[in-house]
Amino acid sequence: MLFALYGFRSAEVAGLRLEEVNWERDIIMISRPKQRRAQEYPLYKALAKLSFAISNKLVHVVRGGDEALGRIHRVRHLFEGQRLALPPGGRVPSRRRQQPVALLAHGQLAGKPAVIMAIEGAFQGGGMGEVSASKIAGALALARRDCESGKPILPVLLLETGGVRLQEANLGEAVVAEIHAEIIALRRHVPIIGVITGMVGCFGGMSITAGLCSYLVIFPQARLELNGPEVIEQEAGIDELDASDKHLIWSLMGGEQRYETGFADAQIEDDAELLKQTIRDLAARGVPARHRSEKVEEYRRSLADIDAAAPPDGPALRRMWPKGEMP
Amino acid sequence: MSTIMPLSSRGRTWFQALADKAQPVDTGLGSVLVTDATWGGERVRLLAIVPDPRNRFPRARHGELGLDEGWALAHHVRGAIAADRSGAKRTIITIVDVQSQAYGRLEALLGIHLSLAAAVDAYAAARMAGHPVVALIAGIALSGGLLAHGAQAHRLLALDDPGVVVHAMRKQSAARITRRTVEELDELGKTVIPMAYDIRQFAKLGLLHELIAGIDADAPSAAQIAKVKERVAAAIVDIHNNPGDLTSRLNNAEARVNRAASIEVRRRLAEQWNKS
Numbered sequence: 001m002l003f004a005l006y007g008f009r010s011a012e013v014a015g016l017r018l019e020e021v022n023w024e025r026d027i028i029m030i031s032r033p034k035q036r037r038a039q040e041y042p043l044y045k046a047l048a049k050l051s052f053a054i055s056n057k058l059v060h061v062v063r064g065g066d067e068a069l070g071r072i073h074r075v076r077h078l079f080e081g082q083r084l085a086l087p088p089g090g091r092v093p094s095r096r097r098q099q100p101v102a103l104l105a106h107g108q109l110a111g112k113p114a115v116i117m118a119i120e121g122a123f124q125g126g127g128m129g130e131v132s133a134s135k136i137a138g139a140l141a142l143a144r145r146d147c148e149s150g151k152p153i154l155p156v157l158l159l160e161t162g163g164v165r166l167q168e169a170n171l172g173e174a175v176v177a178e179i180h181a182e183i184i185a186l187r188r189h190v191p192i193i194g195v196i197t198g199m200v201g202c203f204g205g206m207s208i209t210a211g212l213c214s215y216l217v218i219f220p221q222a223r224l225e226l227n228g229p230e231v232i233e234q235e236a237g238i239d240e241l242d243a244s245d246k247h248l249i250w251s252l253m254g255g256e257q258r259y260e261t262g263f264a265d266a267q268i269e270d271d272a273e274l275l276k277q278t279i280r281d282l283a284a285r286g287v288p289a290r291h292r293s294e295k296v297e298e299y300r301r302s303l304a305d306i307d308a309a310a311p312p313d314g315p316a317l318r319r320m321w322p323k324g325e326m327p
Numbered sequence: 328m329s330t331i332m333p334l335s336s337r338g339r340t341w342f343q344a345l346a347d348k349a350q351p352v353d354t355g356l357g358s359v360l361v362t363d364a365t366w367g368g369e370r371v372r373l374l375a376i377v378p379d380p381r382n383r384f385p386r387a388r389h390g391e392l393g394l395d396e397g398w399a400l401a402h403h404v405r406g407a408i409a410a411d412r413s414g415a416k417r418t419i420i421t422i423v424d425v426q427s428q429a430y431g432r433l434e435a436l437l438g439i440h441l442s443l444a445a446a447v448d449a450y451a452a453a454r455m456a457g458h459p460v461v462a463l464i465a466g467i468a469l470s471g472g473l474l475a476h477g478a479q480a481h482r483l484l485a486l487d488d489p490g491v492v493v494h495a496m497r498k499q500s501a502a503r504i505t506r507r508t509v510e511e512l513d514e515l516g517k518t519v520i521p522m523a524y525d526i527r528q529f530a531k532l533g534l535l536h537e538l539i540a541g542i543d544a545d546a547p548s549a550a551q552i553a554k555v556k557e558r559v560a561a562a563i564v565d566i567h568n569n570p571g572d573l574t575s576r577l578n579n580a581e582a583r584v585n586r587a588a589s590i591e592v593r594r595r596l597a598e599q600w601n602k603s
Contacts, residue, residue, distance in 0.1 A: 167519070172521070204471075224440065227434070298404060
């Protein structure tokens with residue numbers, strides 16, 4: 001939906017390459033064109049954290065299809081499959097030009113089968129293309145097949161994405177719609193847990209995915225919104241929203257605000273153990289009687305109470321919709 | 328940009344054309360049209376989003392899918408599911424002419440992502456409950472507008488008309504973000520099919536069940552309206568004869584060529600899944 005280049009100039013994004021992943025330190029090195037010195041980004045951080053929690057060491061990676069703006073003509077068929085052993089401290093082999101935006105980890109979490117689907121926000125803003133989105137949709141479909149044959153598996157989604165990548169616009173959207181369909185079909189069997197850790201946040205069609213999850217965990221530094229601030233400013237003007245006003249942005253769509261107004265189920269600090277425990281706790285609640293996106297009448301009543309001519313701001317909405325407890 | 332956007336009325340034109348003389352349901356919103364028409368003895372629920380210059384949310388006055396619209400679609404789709412729980416499942420038809428989602432500060436604060444998720448959820452729930460769900464793309468189908476009001480349908484049909492546009496982002500905005508001119512984007516769309524805006528290129532992706540030719544999308548004749556109804560009815564028959572999921576978008580000749588990666592990723596995943 002929206003291709004957001006949060007914090008990166010597009011040329012830099014075009015030139016991004018996966019240089020090195022150090023799973024012990026949870027960081028990745030990225031060369032920035034204007035600076036000789038490579039900078040460190042907490043890329044793959046969330047997945048790295050969770051991968052430590054997976055007792056099964058095998059991580060499946062189907063990579064590719066993740067090309068840059070300047071390589072638009074190579075959009076098609078730029079992928080290859082591989083099976084990759086990824087123990088803690090291991091390294092992802094460096095590849096040129098093809099970097100995975102979606103990573104899948106299939107193994108055990110807290111002694112039970114789990115599949116972790118991670119979108120890597122630091123490469124191309126986590127822009128979803130045909131391949132990366134198909135990995136998620138395909139994994140959800142396989143998880144459903146497992147559940148339907150009596151082998152429950154816990155799906156966890158790590159959502160760091162600016163939405164659909166414009167180079168693959170209509171295909172990206174189409175597969176995101178397939179992700180939505182798979183989530184709605186799968187969450188009848190098992191709770192689906194979404195995690196938004198921040199840096200990029202979760203935007204575009206994938207924010208709808210977040211809205212469909214059974215439970216949502218959000219970090220304070222994360223943002224969750226359909227429309228990225230830059231896009232709102234571009235479409236509606238700076239008087240509507242000044243995308244450079246960080247305080248305002250987080251008061252609308254920041255992790256704490258989303259948790260305090262009931263759009264997320266847990267807000268936690270950036271801590272691997274805490275994240276694992278929170279996922280375990282939420283999974284233990286089972287499938288909710290009604291998902292957030294099914295609470296149509298409650299939300300319609302709550303929205304009707306909003307005076308569009310004198311609307312609340314972030315703090316006022318926290319008082320009106322405290323943790324989703326609506327009138 | 329939005330202030331010069333024309334108040335397209337294709338949604339209303341096709342809603343009225345397909346509704347025949349059915350009484351509209353009172354949605355309480357000028358922007359959401361809902362009715363139950365009867366086609367050859369079969370009930371169909373029609374839903375359309377139309378411009379409403381008096382919409383209480385200023386960012387949703389030009390036919391965008393806004394906060395109220397998403398929740399209203401969810402309400403009226405779920406209403407049909409509940410009413411038909413123990414009887415014949417009426418067909419649900421989304422008439423797609425949506426100027427994307429509403430972009431605004433209030434939309435952000437009040438969770439427009441969840442409003443659209445609720446509409447997605449409701450259409451998928453109808454599909455899984457056994458209601459045939461058909462989307463008729465008659466005009467603009469941009470971004471969240473299509474995701475929340477059409478993409479969960481069993482079958483997507485579109486009018487073969489230059490004014491029918493499917494994309495992730497408005498052309499002007501996409502040009503700015505990709506640092507290209509609108510002309511360059513158009514040129515690119517000729518070779519990179521997923522980037523194209525026109526419906527004939529979109530049809531090559533295998534996502535459309537049918538592209539309906541020979542229809543005046545702005546002022547259809549009675550014969551043309553009858554033809555569209557007949558093609559929708561044929562799609563409904565096709566839905567009854569096939570699985571109720573979205574696999575038909577992958578299992579077709581166009582998809583095998585232009586969505587080969589979607590198919591291959593799924594194949595490889597299935598191959599690897601049980602090896603761990």
